Amino acid sequence: MTEFVNFYLFPALTIGSIYALGAVGISMIFGILRFAHFAHGDLMTLGAYGIMAATALMPVNPLLLIPFGMALTISSALFVDRFFYRPLRDLPTIYTVISSFGIALVFRSLIQLVWGSENQVLVAGVRPPLVLFDTFRVSVLHLQAIVTTAIIAVLLHYFLTATKTGRSMRAVADDPELAEVSGLDTAKVVRWTWIIGAALAAVAGAFAALNTSAHPNLGWNLLLPMFAAAILGGIGKPMGAMAGGFIIGMAEELSSYHWIGDEALISPSYKTAIAFVIMIGLLIFRPQGLFKGRLL
Amino acid sequence: MELTGLFFYIVSLLILGGIYALLCLALNVQWGMGGLFNAGIAGFYGVGAYTSAILTTAASGRHLGGFSMPVPIGLVGAAIVAGVTGWAVARICVRLKSDYLAMASIGIAEILRLVFVNESWLTNGSLGVSRIPRPFADVTTGRMSDVAFLGFVWVIVLLVYVATTRLYESPWGRTLRAIRDNETSASAAGKNVEKFRVQTFVIGCAVMGIAGGLSAHYFRFLSPTATDPLLTTFLVWVMLMAGGSGNNKGAILGALCIWTIWSVTEIFTNRLPPEWATRSSFIRMLLVGLLLQVVLQRFRAGLLPEKPAPMKFRKE
Structure with a gap:
């Protein structure tokens, strides 16, 4: 039991938090702009490297420097949207998907050009785990990630239900034509979608980089489970995407727990495959997701 | 000496250019005719490469093999396995918006990569499959076999070009373009949209498998690092987009142009500090x-x- 909590449950919740934060952006962009944003993983990588660059200047806890990462991802997302995605908006959305696929490569090669392609650690050294109730040993980082994600989920829920901008975003995600004729400012909604999506991508990238290390493929490797999470939660349902992220993260990590006998249930080298299998299952049986998202 | 060096450089450029031309023609069937976004080209390419390599190599204790089949049978096997993989993906995703097919194809490419790395009984893991035979190995020796292989690759490119062009002009191709341009009206005209899309995707994937098989026979060695999945997929997309989607000649031209630019710039950049x-x-x-x-x-x-x-109509 203790082993399960220490080595499986908390890491699983951490991975789940990372997926959840990334999937919110993917789900909102898919719901509002109607395309699968393939550069979202690399946006996360960009955020992680932005924070890393800031730590070189200010030697404080990297989590305090997340705003720098956010500034970088938000400005890049708005720039890319203005110059690369918006000109294609009148075409079928698949052109924007292709464009975002290219942007993913552009982000990555820029990162490699500026910071090199080696693995880099944000914080050197080992930090002792926190001991709870004398039995559970939890890494401080895992706790930080889970708590931060919980706070963000509450704030996001408040934003989407109580503010005017948030409500317009949900309206556009539900029915863009109706929202437009009702006089909602679509351009503003699109801008806020990018700002929130990119800001959360920076947080997710920070935790992903702190959890392992920063490398140029960091975000790309997380893209598939995040897509699965966004579909699981229902496209255009940010809170659903959060739940989806946690479910996918738990499923991936807990699949290598020795549930039956002494062997891992599924070899850890096939962890990524779990997300894919869940995604395929959803596409066959319930493409609108668990929480009745839009089926585009 | 300079000249022979240049000659063999051009030969290798054209061999790989031909393999990319095949990938481009395949993508042109999927995207240019069918409007389907395949983001997992490298996966189908890899599956073809491994199938053909395993079918044609002599027995080796390190991976599944020992079939020692002739190269053409290896390529047919590559086409079949890649086509079946594509069929499985397409069956699930074509009824949804094309974005879902893109996500699932990236997923399948990723899973295939994991299989190639982890299942060492099948592929010898990251150490790779070696001693893959080339066609005409008994009649050519040394560097002449490169020239023979060049001919072999381009004969296949030509065959695929003729086949895809016929497909494009056939009633089947016309239906496909109708679906691509206006799905609703095509299905109102009684066309089974899903069936046509699945067929397109499978044909494209099979050709990608052949291209993968050819690359394995060319390099004679295959390991999971042989292709950078994103780069291969991405280059093929750029080639087709630049060459002209929907036009088979454009696909080949785009492949040759972009591949030449890509490899020639490498020569210059290698001379930098x-x-x-x-x-x-x-x-x-x-x-x-x-x-x-x-x-x-x-x-x-x-x-x-x-x-x-x-449109050609039969004369009365």
């Missing part, structure tokens, strides 16, 4: 990424735009 040489490969990737954006925004039709064949 070491710290710049490593960075320059990122600059090249960056530029190709930006090239795709320019093509998407300004020259969507490509070098050779799509030109539907005139």
